[in-house]
Amino acid sequence: MNIMPPLVSNGHAMNGQTPLEGRVITVTSGKGGVGKTTLTANVGTALAQLGHKVVVVDGDIGLRNLDLVMGLEHRIVYDIVDYVEGRCRLRQALIRDKRAAELFLLPAAQTRDKTAVNPQQMIQVCDELRKEFEFILIDSPAGIEQGFQNALAPADVVLVVINPEVSSVRDADRVIGLAESQGKTQIYLVINRVVPMRVKKQEMLSVDDITEVLSTEIIGIVPEDEAILSASNRGTPVVCNGKGPAALAYRDIARRLSGEQVPLAEPQSLGWWQRLFGKVS
Protein backbone atom coordinates (compact mmCIF):
# COMPACT_ATOMS: atom_id res chain seq x y z
CA MET A 1 0.00 0.00 0.00
CA ASN A 2 1.60 3.17 -1.09
CA ILE A 3 -0.59 6.07 -1.96
CA MET A 4 1.10 9.23 -3.04
CA PRO A 5 -1.20 12.13 -2.45
CA PRO A 6 -1.05 14.86 -5.05
CA LEU A 7 0.47 18.23 -4.48
CA VAL A 8 -2.20 20.44 -3.04
CA SER A 9 -0.05 23.50 -2.70
CA ASN A 10 -1.16 26.58 -4.54
CA GLY A 11 2.43 27.31 -5.27
CA HIS A 12 2.58 30.65 -3.51
CA ALA A 13 5.99 31.51 -2.31
CA MET A 14 6.37 32.51 1.29
CA ASN A 15 7.51 36.04 1.41
CA GLY A 16 6.05 38.85 3.41
CA GLN A 17 5.96 41.30 0.53
CA THR A 18 3.28 40.03 -1.81
CA PRO A 19 -0.26 39.72 -0.45
CA LEU A 20 -1.00 36.11 0.37
CA GLU A 21 -3.70 34.11 -1.30
CA GLY A 22 -4.32 31.64 1.46
CA ARG A 23 -6.12 28.37 1.05
CA VAL A 24 -9.19 27.49 3.06
CA ILE A 25 -9.17 23.93 4.34
CA THR A 26 -12.38 22.72 5.90
CA VAL A 27 -12.21 19.77 8.26
CA THR A 28 -15.49 17.90 8.35
CA SER A 29 -16.92 14.40 8.81
CA GLY A 30 -20.70 14.25 9.06
CA LYS A 31 -20.48 12.03 12.11
CA GLY A 32 -19.53 13.51 15.47
CA GLY A 33 -16.68 12.46 17.68
CA VAL A 34 -14.35 11.19 14.98
CA GLY A 35 -11.60 13.68 15.75
CA LYS A 36 -12.20 16.80 13.64
CA THR A 37 -11.27 19.28 16.35
CA THR A 38 -8.17 17.37 17.39
CA LEU A 39 -7.09 17.12 13.77
CA THR A 40 -7.69 20.83 13.14
CA ALA A 41 -5.69 21.82 16.22
CA ASN A 42 -2.82 19.48 15.44
CA VAL A 43 -2.54 19.98 11.70
CA GLY A 44 -2.90 23.75 12.19
CA THR A 45 -0.14 23.76 14.77
CA ALA A 46 2.05 21.48 12.65
CA LEU A 47 1.64 23.76 9.61
CA ALA A 48 2.66 26.73 11.74
CA GLN A 49 5.68 24.77 13.01
CA LEU A 50 6.67 24.29 9.36
CA GLY A 51 6.85 28.07 9.14
CA HIS A 52 3.49 28.87 7.56
CA LYS A 53 1.10 31.60 8.61
CA VAL A 54 -1.93 29.72 9.89
CA VAL A 55 -5.30 30.55 11.37
CA VAL A 56 -7.66 27.91 12.74
CA VAL A 57 -11.32 28.86 12.73
CA ASP A 58 -13.84 27.24 15.05
CA GLY A 59 -16.95 26.67 12.96
CA ASP A 60 -18.88 25.11 15.80
CA ILE A 61 -20.82 28.14 17.02
CA GLY A 62 -22.64 27.33 20.25
CA LEU A 63 -20.51 24.27 21.03
CA ARG A 64 -17.02 25.60 20.72
CA ASN A 65 -14.17 23.25 21.56
CA LEU A 66 -11.20 24.21 19.46
CA ASP A 67 -10.11 26.84 21.99
CA LEU A 68 -10.10 24.18 24.72
CA VAL A 69 -8.07 21.67 22.74
CA MET A 70 -5.56 24.40 21.94
CA GLY A 71 -5.53 25.70 25.49
CA LEU A 72 -6.62 29.23 24.52
CA GLU A 73 -10.01 29.38 26.22
CA HIS A 74 -9.11 31.96 28.84
CA ARG A 75 -7.84 34.40 26.22
CA ILE A 76 -11.06 34.80 24.24
CA VAL A 77 -12.35 38.36 24.22
CA TYR A 78 -14.10 38.64 20.89
CA ASP A 79 -15.28 35.85 18.60
CA ILE A 80 -16.31 35.31 14.98
CA VAL A 81 -19.89 36.42 15.64
CA ASP A 82 -18.66 39.69 17.20
CA TYR A 83 -16.68 40.33 14.04
CA VAL A 84 -19.52 39.40 11.67
CA GLU A 85 -21.92 41.63 13.59
CA GLY A 86 -19.48 44.51 13.60
CA ARG A 87 -18.54 44.69 17.28
CA CYS A 88 -14.82 44.29 16.67
CA ARG A 89 -12.18 44.23 13.98
CA LEU A 90 -10.98 40.88 12.66
CA ARG A 91 -7.56 41.42 14.27
CA GLN A 92 -9.17 41.81 17.68
CA ALA A 93 -10.98 38.49 17.39
CA LEU A 94 -7.80 36.60 16.47
CA ILE A 95 -5.93 34.97 19.34
CA ARG A 96 -2.23 34.37 18.89
CA ASP A 97 -0.96 30.96 19.93
CA LYS A 98 2.53 31.54 21.30
CA ARG A 99 3.64 27.98 20.66
CA ALA A 100 4.36 28.82 17.03
CA ALA A 101 5.53 31.91 15.25
CA GLU A 102 2.40 32.58 13.21
CA LEU A 103 -0.52 30.61 14.59
CA PHE A 104 -3.88 32.19 15.36
CA LEU A 105 -7.31 31.04 16.50
CA LEU A 106 -10.58 32.63 15.45
CA PRO A 107 -12.94 31.36 18.15
CA ALA A 108 -16.64 30.64 17.84
CA ALA A 109 -19.30 32.23 20.03
CA GLN A 110 -20.53 30.01 22.82
CA THR A 111 -23.76 31.87 23.53
CA ARG A 112 -25.16 31.78 20.01
CA ASP A 113 -26.11 29.11 17.50
CA LYS A 114 -25.25 28.16 13.93
CA THR A 115 -27.70 30.67 12.43
CA ALA A 116 -25.63 33.57 13.81
CA VAL A 117 -23.45 33.32 10.69
CA ASN A 118 -24.50 32.47 7.15
CA PRO A 119 -22.41 30.91 4.35
CA GLN A 120 -22.03 34.25 2.56
CA GLN A 121 -20.59 35.88 5.68
CA MET A 122 -18.27 32.93 6.19
CA ILE A 123 -16.94 33.41 2.66
CA GLN A 124 -16.34 37.10 3.42
CA VAL A 125 -14.53 36.31 6.67
CA CYS A 126 -12.31 33.81 4.85
CA ASP A 127 -11.60 36.26 2.03
CA GLU A 128 -10.30 38.66 4.67
CA LEU A 129 -8.21 35.92 6.27
CA ARG A 130 -6.77 34.85 2.92
CA LYS A 131 -4.95 38.17 2.66
CA GLU A 132 -3.09 37.53 5.90
CA PHE A 133 -2.65 33.78 6.12
CA GLU A 134 -1.40 30.92 3.99
CA PHE A 135 -3.64 28.34 5.58
CA ILE A 136 -7.11 28.87 6.99
CA LEU A 137 -8.34 25.70 8.70
CA ILE A 138 -12.03 25.56 9.55
CA ASP A 139 -13.22 23.06 12.14
CA SER A 140 -16.71 22.14 10.96
CA PRO A 141 -19.40 21.01 13.37
CA ALA A 142 -20.84 17.51 13.00
CA GLY A 143 -23.95 17.08 10.89
CA ILE A 144 -24.94 18.46 7.52
CA GLU A 145 -26.99 21.44 8.65
CA GLN A 146 -26.18 25.12 8.56
CA GLY A 147 -22.99 24.92 10.62
CA PHE A 148 -21.61 22.44 8.09
CA GLN A 149 -22.85 24.55 5.17
CA ASN A 150 -21.09 27.58 6.69
CA ALA A 151 -17.84 25.69 7.00
CA LEU A 152 -18.10 24.17 3.53
CA ALA A 153 -18.98 27.34 1.59
CA PRO A 154 -15.52 28.98 1.59
CA ALA A 155 -13.50 25.73 1.32
CA ASP A 156 -10.81 25.25 -1.32
CA VAL A 157 -9.87 21.92 0.19
CA VAL A 158 -12.17 19.59 2.12
CA LEU A 159 -10.64 17.16 4.59
CA VAL A 160 -13.10 14.45 5.51
CA VAL A 161 -12.19 12.72 8.76
CA ILE A 162 -13.41 9.19 9.30
CA ASN A 163 -12.92 6.40 11.78
CA PRO A 164 -12.55 2.91 10.34
CA GLU A 165 -16.13 1.84 10.97
CA VAL A 166 -19.23 1.64 8.79
CA SER A 167 -21.36 4.45 10.21
CA SER A 168 -18.53 6.93 9.93
CA VAL A 169 -17.85 5.84 6.35
CA ARG A 170 -21.53 6.13 5.47
CA ASP A 171 -21.74 9.66 6.85
CA ALA A 172 -18.53 10.61 5.08
CA ASP A 173 -20.02 9.35 1.82
CA ARG A 174 -22.96 11.69 2.30
CA VAL A 175 -20.68 14.61 3.14
CA ILE A 176 -18.46 13.97 0.12
CA GLY A 177 -21.58 13.88 -2.07
CA LEU A 178 -22.71 17.23 -0.67
CA ALA A 179 -19.26 18.74 -1.11
CA GLU A 180 -19.11 17.53 -4.70
CA SER A 181 -22.51 19.01 -5.45
CA GLN A 182 -21.18 22.35 -4.19
CA GLY A 183 -18.49 22.09 -6.83
CA LYS A 184 -15.67 21.15 -4.46
CA THR A 185 -13.03 19.14 -6.26
CA GLN A 186 -10.19 18.92 -3.75
CA ILE A 187 -11.61 16.42 -1.30
CA TYR A 188 -9.26 14.29 0.77
CA LEU A 189 -9.76 11.64 3.38
CA VAL A 190 -8.13 11.30 6.78
CA ILE A 191 -8.57 7.92 8.42
CA ASN A 192 -8.36 8.56 12.13
CA ARG A 193 -7.99 6.31 15.16
CA VAL A 194 -6.75 3.26 13.28
CA VAL A 195 -5.74 0.28 15.39
CA PRO A 196 -3.72 -1.97 13.07
CA MET A 197 -4.25 -5.03 15.26
CA ARG A 198 -8.02 -4.65 15.00
CA VAL A 199 -7.87 -4.09 11.25
CA LYS A 200 -5.95 -7.34 11.01
CA LYS A 201 -8.62 -9.14 13.03
CA GLN A 202 -11.24 -7.60 10.69
CA GLU A 203 -12.85 -5.75 13.57
CA MET A 204 -12.05 -2.49 11.85
CA LEU A 205 -12.35 -1.56 8.21
CA SER A 206 -9.12 -1.62 6.26
CA VAL A 207 -7.94 1.16 3.99
CA ASP A 208 -9.01 -0.95 1.02
CA ASP A 209 -12.52 -1.45 2.43
CA ILE A 210 -12.85 2.30 2.85
CA THR A 211 -11.45 3.18 -0.55
CA GLU A 212 -13.84 0.76 -2.18
CA VAL A 213 -16.83 2.76 -0.92
CA LEU A 214 -15.50 6.30 -0.90
CA SER A 215 -12.95 6.29 -3.75
CA THR A 216 -11.48 9.46 -2.33
CA GLU A 217 -7.80 10.22 -2.12
CA ILE A 218 -6.28 9.61 1.30
CA ILE A 219 -4.11 12.36 2.75
CA GLY A 220 -3.42 10.82 6.11
CA ILE A 221 -3.83 7.76 8.30
CA VAL A 222 -3.69 8.54 12.00
CA PRO A 223 -3.23 5.66 14.42
CA GLU A 224 -5.05 5.47 17.72
CA ASP A 225 -2.82 7.11 20.31
CA GLU A 226 -3.31 7.36 24.05
CA ALA A 227 -1.39 10.62 24.10
CA ILE A 228 -4.31 12.39 22.37
CA LEU A 229 -6.69 12.24 25.32
CA SER A 230 -4.36 13.74 27.88
CA ALA A 231 -3.07 16.29 25.36
CA SER A 232 -6.62 17.48 24.69
CA ASN A 233 -7.35 17.74 28.37
CA ARG A 234 -4.17 19.73 28.93
CA GLY A 235 -4.88 21.97 25.97
CA THR A 236 -1.62 21.15 24.25
CA PRO A 237 -1.88 19.53 20.80
CA VAL A 238 0.31 16.40 20.58
CA VAL A 239 2.37 17.85 17.74
CA CYS A 240 3.75 20.47 20.15
CA ASN A 241 6.16 18.07 21.77
CA GLY A 242 4.84 14.57 21.13
CA LYS A 243 6.80 11.91 19.32
CA GLY A 244 3.99 9.37 19.34
CA PRO A 245 2.40 7.82 16.25
CA ALA A 246 -0.48 10.32 16.06
CA ALA A 247 1.85 13.33 16.29
CA LEU A 248 3.93 11.89 13.45
CA ALA A 249 0.84 11.29 11.34
CA TYR A 250 -0.47 14.83 11.91
CA ARG A 251 2.88 16.29 10.94
CA ASP A 252 2.84 14.19 7.76
CA ILE A 253 -0.59 15.54 6.88
CA ALA A 254 0.68 19.09 7.39
CA ARG A 255 3.66 18.42 5.15
CA ARG A 256 1.42 16.97 2.44
CA LEU A 257 -0.88 19.99 2.65
CA SER A 258 2.08 22.28 2.22
CA GLY A 259 2.99 20.47 -0.96
CA GLU A 260 5.64 18.01 0.15
CA GLN A 261 5.63 14.48 -1.21
CA VAL A 262 5.40 12.26 1.83
CA PRO A 263 4.74 8.58 1.19
CA LEU A 264 1.65 7.25 2.86
CA ALA A 265 1.83 3.83 4.42
CA GLU A 266 -0.95 1.87 6.02
CA PRO A 267 0.08 1.26 9.63
CA GLN A 268 1.11 -2.33 10.19
CA SER A 269 0.42 -4.11 13.42
CA LEU A 270 4.13 -4.63 13.94
CA GLY A 271 5.23 -1.70 11.96
CA TRP A 272 5.70 1.14 14.37
CA TRP A 273 9.40 0.64 14.51
CA GLN A 274 9.57 0.46 10.76
CA ARG A 275 7.68 3.71 10.56
CA LEU A 276 9.82 5.38 13.16
CA PHE A 277 12.94 4.45 11.29
CA GLY A 278 11.49 5.63 8.01
CA LYS A 279 11.09 2.26 6.38
CA VAL A 280 7.98 2.27 4.26
CA SER A 281 6.31 -1.02 3.60
Place this chain on the structure above:
Amino acid sequence: MIAIKGYRHGLLIVFNGASETPWLTHLRELEAKLDATPHFFRGSSVAFDVKDARLNEEDLRHAIDVLRAREIKLWAVISQNAETCARVRSLGLADRLTSASAARPQEVVKDSTSLPGEAGDGLFVRRRIRSGQVLRHPGHIVIMGDVNPGAQVIAGGDIIVWGRLSGAAHAGALGNAQAVVCALEMSPTCVRIAEAVYIPRSLEHGQRRKRTAQMALLKDQEIIFTSWDVLTHKSRFERR
Protein backbone atom coordinates in the same frame (compact mmCIF):
# COMPACT_ATOMS: atom_id res chain seq x y z
CA MET B 1 -52.37 16.18 -21.71
CA ILE B 2 -49.54 15.77 -19.27
CA ALA B 3 -46.07 14.57 -20.14
CA ILE B 4 -43.30 13.83 -17.69
CA LYS B 5 -39.87 14.69 -18.90
CA GLY B 6 -36.51 14.30 -17.31
CA TYR B 7 -33.56 16.53 -17.55
CA ARG B 8 -30.22 16.12 -15.94
CA HIS B 9 -31.17 17.43 -12.52
CA GLY B 10 -34.83 16.73 -12.13
CA LEU B 11 -38.28 16.20 -13.46
CA LEU B 12 -40.35 18.48 -15.62
CA ILE B 13 -44.10 18.07 -15.88
CA VAL B 14 -45.39 19.54 -19.13
CA PHE B 15 -49.02 20.59 -19.43
CA ASN B 16 -49.80 20.59 -23.14
CA GLY B 17 -52.76 22.76 -24.10
CA ALA B 18 -53.05 24.15 -20.61
CA SER B 19 -54.73 27.30 -21.87
CA GLU B 20 -57.62 25.48 -23.53
CA THR B 21 -58.72 23.26 -20.67
CA PRO B 22 -59.60 24.44 -17.17
CA TRP B 23 -56.67 24.20 -14.77
CA LEU B 24 -58.63 21.98 -12.39
CA THR B 25 -59.02 19.37 -15.10
CA HIS B 26 -55.27 19.34 -15.53
CA LEU B 27 -54.72 18.99 -11.82
CA ARG B 28 -57.09 16.01 -11.67
CA GLU B 29 -55.17 14.37 -14.48
CA LEU B 30 -51.94 15.10 -12.63
CA GLU B 31 -53.30 13.64 -9.40
CA ALA B 32 -54.33 10.47 -11.21
CA LYS B 33 -50.91 10.21 -12.76
CA LEU B 34 -49.08 10.75 -9.49
CA ASP B 35 -51.24 8.31 -7.60
CA ALA B 36 -50.74 5.60 -10.22
CA THR B 37 -46.99 5.55 -9.54
CA PRO B 38 -46.39 7.09 -6.12
CA HIS B 39 -42.93 5.59 -5.63
CA PHE B 40 -41.51 7.39 -8.58
CA PHE B 41 -42.42 10.86 -7.38
CA ARG B 42 -42.28 10.68 -3.61
CA GLY B 43 -39.60 12.97 -2.22
CA SER B 44 -38.83 14.56 -5.57
CA SER B 45 -38.92 18.18 -6.52
CA VAL B 46 -40.47 18.99 -9.88
CA ALA B 47 -40.86 21.87 -12.29
CA PHE B 48 -43.99 22.67 -14.32
CA ASP B 49 -44.09 23.83 -17.90
CA VAL B 50 -47.60 25.31 -18.27
CA LYS B 51 -47.00 26.68 -21.79
CA ASP B 52 -49.11 29.80 -22.33
CA ALA B 53 -51.70 29.13 -19.64
CA ARG B 54 -52.78 32.06 -17.52
CA LEU B 55 -52.75 30.98 -13.89
CA ASN B 56 -53.62 33.02 -10.84
CA GLU B 57 -52.23 32.62 -7.38
CA GLU B 58 -55.00 30.29 -6.29
CA ASP B 59 -54.34 27.95 -9.24
CA LEU B 60 -50.71 27.74 -8.27
CA ARG B 61 -51.40 27.25 -4.59
CA HIS B 62 -53.79 24.46 -5.52
CA ALA B 63 -51.08 22.78 -7.54
CA ILE B 64 -48.59 23.14 -4.70
CA ASP B 65 -51.08 21.53 -2.31
CA VAL B 66 -51.73 18.63 -4.68
CA LEU B 67 -48.00 17.98 -4.82
CA ARG B 68 -47.32 18.55 -1.14
CA ALA B 69 -49.93 15.96 -0.18
CA ARG B 70 -47.76 13.48 -2.08
CA GLU B 71 -44.45 14.67 -0.63
CA ILE B 72 -43.46 16.37 -3.86
CA LYS B 73 -42.03 19.86 -3.98
CA LEU B 74 -42.74 22.36 -6.72
CA TRP B 75 -39.68 24.53 -7.26
CA ALA B 76 -40.28 26.15 -10.63
CA VAL B 77 -43.04 26.95 -13.10
CA ILE B 78 -42.12 28.05 -16.58
CA SER B 79 -44.65 29.72 -18.80
CA GLN B 80 -44.86 31.94 -21.86
CA ASN B 81 -47.53 34.00 -20.12
CA ALA B 82 -46.03 37.04 -18.41
CA GLU B 83 -48.82 37.28 -15.87
CA THR B 84 -48.35 33.66 -14.83
CA CYS B 85 -44.62 34.26 -14.47
CA ALA B 86 -45.29 37.22 -12.18
CA ARG B 87 -47.59 35.12 -9.97
CA VAL B 88 -44.98 32.37 -9.90
CA ARG B 89 -42.33 34.78 -8.69
CA SER B 90 -44.61 36.31 -6.09
CA LEU B 91 -45.03 32.83 -4.60
CA GLY B 92 -41.27 32.53 -4.31
CA LEU B 93 -40.92 29.93 -7.05
CA ALA B 94 -38.46 30.02 -9.91
CA ASP B 95 -39.83 30.93 -13.33
CA ARG B 96 -36.98 29.36 -15.24
CA LEU B 97 -35.08 26.10 -15.06
CA THR B 98 -31.78 27.61 -14.03
CA SER B 99 -31.48 28.14 -10.35
CA ALA B 100 -28.56 29.64 -8.52
CA SER B 101 -28.88 27.36 -5.53
CA ALA B 102 -29.47 24.01 -7.18
CA ALA B 103 -26.95 22.53 -9.54
CA ARG B 104 -27.76 23.97 -12.90
CA PRO B 105 -29.92 21.78 -15.06
CA GLN B 106 -28.13 20.88 -18.21
CA GLU B 107 -29.46 19.79 -21.53
CA VAL B 108 -33.13 18.96 -21.42
CA VAL B 109 -33.61 15.50 -22.79
CA LYS B 110 -35.24 16.22 -26.07
CA ASP B 111 -38.09 13.82 -26.02
CA SER B 112 -39.32 11.60 -23.30
CA THR B 113 -42.51 9.72 -23.10
CA SER B 114 -44.55 8.96 -20.09
CA LEU B 115 -45.25 5.54 -21.59
CA PRO B 116 -42.78 3.25 -19.89
CA GLY B 117 -41.16 0.60 -21.97
CA GLU B 118 -41.15 2.97 -24.87
CA ALA B 119 -39.07 5.42 -22.95
CA GLY B 120 -36.66 6.31 -25.68
CA ASP B 121 -34.39 8.54 -23.73
CA GLY B 122 -31.80 7.66 -21.18
CA LEU B 123 -29.85 9.45 -18.55
CA PHE B 124 -26.17 8.69 -18.62
CA VAL B 125 -24.26 9.43 -15.46
CA ARG B 126 -20.55 8.89 -15.06
CA ARG B 127 -19.81 9.18 -11.37
CA ARG B 128 -20.30 7.44 -8.08
CA ILE B 129 -23.76 7.88 -6.59
CA ARG B 130 -23.20 8.55 -2.91
CA SER B 131 -25.28 8.01 0.19
CA GLY B 132 -28.24 10.37 0.35
CA GLN B 133 -28.20 11.13 -3.37
CA VAL B 134 -31.23 10.28 -5.46
CA LEU B 135 -31.12 9.85 -9.22
CA ARG B 136 -34.57 10.03 -10.74
CA HIS B 137 -35.47 9.92 -14.39
CA PRO B 138 -38.60 8.91 -16.31
CA GLY B 139 -36.56 7.03 -18.94
CA HIS B 140 -33.66 4.63 -18.57
CA ILE B 141 -30.68 5.32 -16.34
CA VAL B 142 -27.16 4.20 -17.14
CA ILE B 143 -24.53 4.71 -14.47
CA MET B 144 -20.84 4.29 -15.05
CA GLY B 145 -19.69 4.02 -11.46
CA ASP B 146 -20.84 2.50 -8.22
CA VAL B 147 -24.11 3.12 -6.44
CA ASN B 148 -23.19 3.35 -2.76
CA PRO B 149 -25.26 2.15 0.18
CA GLY B 150 -27.80 4.83 1.09
CA ALA B 151 -28.11 6.07 -2.49
CA GLN B 152 -31.27 5.65 -4.57
CA VAL B 153 -31.76 5.22 -8.29
CA ILE B 154 -35.31 5.52 -9.57
CA ALA B 155 -36.10 5.08 -13.24
CA GLY B 156 -39.23 4.85 -15.32
CA GLY B 157 -37.32 2.42 -17.52
CA ASP B 158 -34.30 0.18 -16.99
CA ILE B 159 -31.35 0.75 -14.71
CA ILE B 160 -27.90 -0.30 -15.79
CA VAL B 161 -25.04 0.05 -13.38
CA TRP B 162 -21.59 -0.38 -14.87
CA GLY B 163 -20.16 -0.87 -11.42
CA ARG B 164 -21.35 -2.11 -8.08
CA LEU B 165 -24.93 -1.60 -7.01
CA SER B 166 -24.96 -1.38 -3.22
CA GLY B 167 -27.81 1.09 -2.79
CA ALA B 168 -31.48 0.91 -3.69
CA ALA B 169 -32.72 0.66 -7.28
CA HIS B 170 -36.26 1.02 -8.56
CA ALA B 171 -36.74 0.23 -12.24
CA GLY B 172 -40.07 0.61 -14.00
CA ALA B 173 -41.14 3.05 -11.29
CA LEU B 174 -43.82 4.44 -13.60
CA GLY B 175 -45.43 1.01 -13.75
CA ASN B 176 -43.40 -0.84 -16.37
CA ALA B 177 -43.16 -4.49 -15.29
CA GLN B 178 -40.79 -5.27 -18.17
CA ALA B 179 -38.07 -3.08 -16.74
CA VAL B 180 -34.83 -4.61 -15.51
CA VAL B 181 -31.96 -3.72 -13.22
CA CYS B 182 -28.49 -4.74 -14.30
CA ALA B 183 -25.24 -4.36 -12.40
CA LEU B 184 -21.71 -5.62 -12.78
CA GLU B 185 -21.79 -6.41 -9.08
CA MET B 186 -25.23 -6.92 -7.64
CA SER B 187 -25.29 -6.29 -3.90
CA PRO B 188 -28.25 -3.95 -3.42
CA THR B 189 -30.00 -3.01 -0.21
CA CYS B 190 -33.28 -3.10 -2.11
CA VAL B 191 -34.46 -3.73 -5.66
CA ARG B 192 -37.90 -2.74 -6.89
CA ILE B 193 -39.37 -3.38 -10.28
CA ALA B 194 -42.75 -1.74 -10.88
CA GLU B 195 -44.69 -2.77 -7.77
CA ALA B 196 -42.53 -5.68 -6.69
CA VAL B 197 -39.94 -5.40 -3.94
CA TYR B 198 -36.91 -7.52 -3.21
CA ILE B 199 -34.85 -7.12 -0.08
CA PRO B 200 -31.86 -9.43 0.17
CA ARG B 201 -31.32 -11.34 3.37
CA SER B 202 -28.65 -9.77 5.47
CA LEU B 203 -25.17 -11.17 5.29
CA GLU B 204 -23.25 -12.67 8.12
CA HIS B 205 -20.54 -10.45 9.50
CA GLY B 206 -17.59 -10.37 7.18
CA GLN B 207 -19.41 -12.33 4.50
CA ARG B 208 -19.36 -10.87 1.03
CA ARG B 209 -21.72 -11.26 -1.82
CA LYS B 210 -20.42 -12.93 -4.93
CA ARG B 211 -19.03 -10.43 -7.36
CA THR B 212 -21.04 -11.33 -10.39
CA ALA B 213 -22.82 -9.38 -13.06
CA GLN B 214 -26.53 -9.96 -12.69
CA MET B 215 -29.82 -8.81 -14.03
CA ALA B 216 -32.92 -8.44 -11.89
CA LEU B 217 -36.22 -8.88 -13.65
CA LEU B 218 -39.82 -9.56 -12.85
CA LYS B 219 -41.21 -13.06 -13.37
CA ASP B 220 -44.62 -14.07 -12.04
CA GLN B 221 -44.74 -10.95 -9.88
CA GLU B 222 -41.50 -11.90 -8.23
CA ILE B 223 -38.08 -10.38 -8.70
CA ILE B 224 -35.52 -12.91 -9.81
CA PHE B 225 -31.83 -12.55 -10.59
CA THR B 226 -30.15 -14.03 -13.60
CA SER B 227 -26.55 -14.02 -14.52
CA TRP B 228 -26.25 -11.21 -16.97
CA ASP B 229 -24.62 -12.67 -19.97
CA VAL B 230 -25.50 -10.16 -22.57
CA LEU B 231 -22.79 -11.11 -24.99
CA THR B 232 -23.99 -14.64 -25.56
CA HIS B 233 -27.62 -13.95 -24.66
CA LYS B 234 -27.56 -16.94 -22.40
CA SER B 235 -29.54 -16.45 -19.23
CA ARG B 236 -29.31 -18.92 -16.44
CA PHE B 237 -32.08 -18.28 -13.97
CA GLU B 238 -31.25 -18.64 -10.35
CA ARG B 239 -33.16 -17.85 -7.25
CA ARG B 240 -31.41 -15.97 -4.50
